[in-house]
Amino acid sequence: MEDRMVITRLERLRRPAPAAVLPAVLRDTGLADGYVRRASGAGGIFVAFNDEGISAVKLGDDPVAFEEEFEEEFGRPAVPAARLPARLARRLDKALATGRAAGVPFDFGGLTEFQRAVLRKTAEIPPGEVRPYGWIAREIGRPGAVRAVGSALNRNPIPVLIPCHRVVKSDGHVGQYAYGPAVKRALLAAEGLDPEYVESLADRGVRYTGTTSTHIYCLPTCGHAQRTKRENVVEFRSAGEAADAGYRPCMVCRPAAA
Amino acid sequence: MGMMSTDLARDLRAAFPDFVRAHQDGVFSAALAMTRHYHDAEEITQETFVRAYRALGGYEPQRIRELRAKPWLAQIALNLVRNRARSAGRRPQTAPLEFDVAGPAGDPADRLGDEEVWRERLARLPADQAVAVVLRHVWSLGYAELAEALSVPEGTAKARVSRGLDRLRELMATEPVEVT
Numbered sequence: 401m402e403d404r405m406v407i408t409r410l411e412r413l414r415r416p417a418p419a420a421v422l423p424a425v426l427r428d429t430g431l432a433d434g435y436v437r438r439a440s441g442a443g444g445i446f447v448a449f450n451d452e453g454i455s456a457v458k459l460g461d462d463p464v465a466f467e468e469e470f471e472e473e474f475g476r477p478a479v480p481a482a483r484l485p486a487r488l489a490r491r492l493d494k495a496l497a498t499g500r501a502a503g504v505p506f507d508f509g510g511l512t513e514f515q516r517a518v519l520r521k522t523a524e525i526p527p528g529e530v531r532p533y534g535w536i537a538r539e540i541g542r543p544g545a546v547r548a549v550g551s552a553l554n555r556n557p558i559p560v561l562i563p564c565h566r567v568v569k570s571d572g573h574v575g576q577y578a579y580g581p582a583v584k585r586a587l588l589a590a591e592g593l594d595p596e597y598v599e600s601l602a603d604r605g606v607r608y609t610g611t612t613s614t615h616i617y618c619l620p621t622c623g624h625a626q627r628t629k630r631e632n633v634v635e636f637r638s639a640g641e642a643a644d645a646g647y648r649p650c651m652v653c654r655p656a657a658a
Numbered sequence: 659m660g661m662m663s664t665d666l667a668r669d670l671r672a673a674f675p676d677f678v679r680a681h682q683d684g685v686f687s688a689a690l691a692m693t694r695h696y697h698d699a700e701e702i703t704q705e706t707f708v709r710a711y712r713a714l715g716g717y718e719p720q721r722i723r724e725l726r727a728k729p730w731l732a733q734i735a736l737n738l739v740r741n742r743a744r745s746a747g748r749r750p751q752t753a754p755l756e757f758d759v760a761g762p763a764g765d766p767a768d769r770l771g772d773e774e775v776w777r778e779r780l781a782r783l784p785a786d787q788a789v790a791v792v793l794r795h796v797w798s799l800g801y802a803e804l805a806e807a808l809s810v811p812e813g814t815a816k817a818r819v820s821r822g823l824d825r826l827r828e829l830m831a832t833e834p835v836e837v838t
Contacts, residue, residue, distance in 0.1 A: 403823050403827070405830075406823050406826045406827055406830065407795050407823070409772075409776050409830075410691075410776065410791065410792075410795040410796055410826075411795060411796070411798075412772075412773060412776075413687060413690070413691050413773055413776060413777065413796045414683065414684075414687040414796060414819050415683070415686060415687050415690055416686070417682035417683050417685070417686035417700075417703055418696075418700050419704075420680050420700070421686065421700060421703050421704050421707075422675065422679065422682065423679050424704050424706055425704055425707040425711070426675060426678075428704070428708045429669055429674070429707075429711040429712070431674060431675065431711075477675075556776075591687070621681055630787050
């Protein structure tokens with residue numbers, strides 16, 4: 401009888417485990433990716449990570465929607481993490497601040513070698529500049545795979561950080577984006593590139609710009625081209641036109657096949 | 659429990675989250691009763707399952723199927739509790755217990771006080787009795803499971819619980835808490 405009373409008191413010491421236990425266990429065992437929140441030029445983003453590095457970025461504000469999309473796409477859950485490992489956090493925040501992802505480890509698990517090559521090349525495009533799909537295809541040694549480059553970028557698991565918004569149509573128009581063209585333009589504008597400028601060149605059929613003083617021609621948003629004074633800029637509609645005018649391609653943006 | 663071990667043996671990755679869900683409250687309650695420290699108990703619970711997962715990854719399916727979850731987890735958790743007590747030395751209770759979740763019905767303030775008194779009484783038992791009482795009545799291991807967790811014969815396990823309960827009754831009689 402008295403034992404029963406003691407036992408009742410002991411049973412009242414039962415407590416539900418804190419809600420953070422399960423996510424932390426799944427994260428520590430590699431059964432789930434962790435995720436954190438960051439800001440971007442197009443609003444808030446969720447950044448997922450695991451022991452390999454950053455595994456996914458998604459724009460949005462709804463963590464439940466993010467978790468559902470992540471699990472559907474990757475076949476494992478993503479759980480909220482209080483913070484990133486310090487080293488990863490430093491690299492991520494530097495990449496988000498500078499627009500340059502060099503040094504950020506990525507988890508490309510589940511991607512083909514072709515997709516990885518496309519994403520690595522895309523990560524080399526400097527902020528505030530754009531390159532056509534065909535440029536990526538050529539740079540990775542698959543000049544015929546322009547459409548495949550487009551679909552690989554459309555399924556980029558790590559947008560913003562791997563800047564597929566800096567890849568434009570081969571005619572120079574800004575083109576489509578997984579989150580819609582308005583978001584693509586917002587991301588470019590946040591990097592200091594005026595999307596209207598890019599569109600106006602494309603509308604006029606201008607594919608390259610040359611500098612009269614150096615006789616070098618570039619893709620129009622190449623850092624070198626953008627630094628050229630307006631009165632020294634000459635516009636070309638094709639690489640042939642530039643070559644005929646005695647211009648040679650820029651070594652930095654490599655505007656056309658050698 | 660048998661079902662769960664079968665699932666773990668078949669697909670550890672897929673079944674492990676449910677394994678954690680099924681046992682985390684028991685591990686946490688026992689760890690809290692023994693450490694009397696919310697964050698220590700949380701860390702011990704977390705680490706218990708991380709170690710469990712790593713161990714299961716190295717077991718043959720047959721061994722996982724034969725595993726009895728509660729005694730096995732209890733042994734991992736008890737090791738962590740002992741290690742922590744050893745490394746902390748005679749660390750005083752610094753922070754008061756804080757709970758981010760409501761307990762069963764009743765006035766939370768009164769209940770918290772009452773429960774802390776009982777955790778403190780447990781701390782005054784001989785260690786082997788306290789552990790036996792907590793695993794049996796806070797975590798609710800059966801006697802066979804308790805014997806396995808403590809690596810003692812079932813009679814010994816029963817005797818420890820019984821002596822622990824006797825001692826708690828004496829403590830209750832000498833300094834009663836309000837009876838509800």
